[in-house]
Amino acid sequence: MLVSDLIKKPLVKVPCAIIERGGKVLAAQRSAHGSLPMKWEFPGGKLEEGESEVECLVREIREELSVEVVVEDRLPVTNRDDIGRMIQLVPFICQLVTDEIILTEHEQIFWLTPDELPALDWAEADRDVLQNYFEHLAGRRIRPIQRLNRRKPDIFPTSPGKIE
Numbered sequence: 644m645l646v647s648d649l650i651k652k653p654l655v656k657v658p659c660a661i662i663e664r665g666g667k668v669l670a671a672q673r674s675a676h677g678s679l680p681m682k683w684e685f686p687g688g689k690l691e692e693g694e695s696e697v698e699c700l701v702r703e704i705r706e707e708l709s710v711e712v713v714v715e716d717r718l719p720v721t722n723r724d725d726i727g728r729m730i731q732l733v734p735f736i737c738q739l740v741t742d743e744i745i746l747t748e749h750e751q752i753f754w755l756t757p758d759e760l761p762a763l764d765w766a767e768a769d770r771d772v773l774q775n776y777f778e779h780l781a782g783r784r785i786r787p788i789q790r791l792n793r794r795k796p797d798i799f800p801t802s803p804g805k806i807e
């Protein structure tokens with residue numbers, strides 16, 4: 644066991660938003676100042692005391708982008724070992740409720756198709772978020788096929804014995 648495994652670092656939860664619009668996704672570039680300068684991320688921020696993850700996300704998006712979002716699916720969390728803390732990203736797929744984005748913290752935003760997303764220089768923990776998002780999208784495409792499959796018993800004989 645490594646010494647680092649024995650030292651329990653505080654866990655910092657960071658809800659973040661995968662905002663979808665018309666088949667595109669919002670990617671945000673962090674500012675040149677502060678941590679992870681100019682890296683790309685999903686907007687969001689640290690959970691404050693007494694807040695739920697969703698409340699935090701809605702607040703952060705309001706503060707950073709000046710828009711309202713509704714939260715849909717929650718994707719698996721990803722962890723980043725940072726100096727003195729563990730950053731845990733909690734990604735949520737969101738839709739915009741209001742339109743006009745005004746940036747208060749980020750350098751710039753891009754609306755990109757899922758295929759275009761990997762080309763950006765993402766913060767390290769976001770690579771896993773992207774992977775989980777792609778798996779989620781693949782699941783969305785498979786679901787209609789699964790629904791079709793469930794209708795098979797209507798077409799074929801109900802008793803397995805009759806098939807032979």
Ligand SMILES: Nc1nc2c([nH]c(=O)n2[C@H]2C[C@H](O)[C@@H](COP(=O)(O)OP(=O)(O)OP(=O)(O)O)O2)c(=O)[nH]1
Nearest residue numbers: 657659677678684685686687688689730766768769
């Ligand atoms: N919002 C957001 N933060 C991310 C992502 N990926 C990632 O590693 N982070 C890190 C950057 C920050 O260290 C932390 C989020 O904190 P924050 O949004 O309050 O940013 P901050 O610059 O004030 O944080 P700090 O590192 O200076 O404490 O999580 C992401 O996709 N979205």
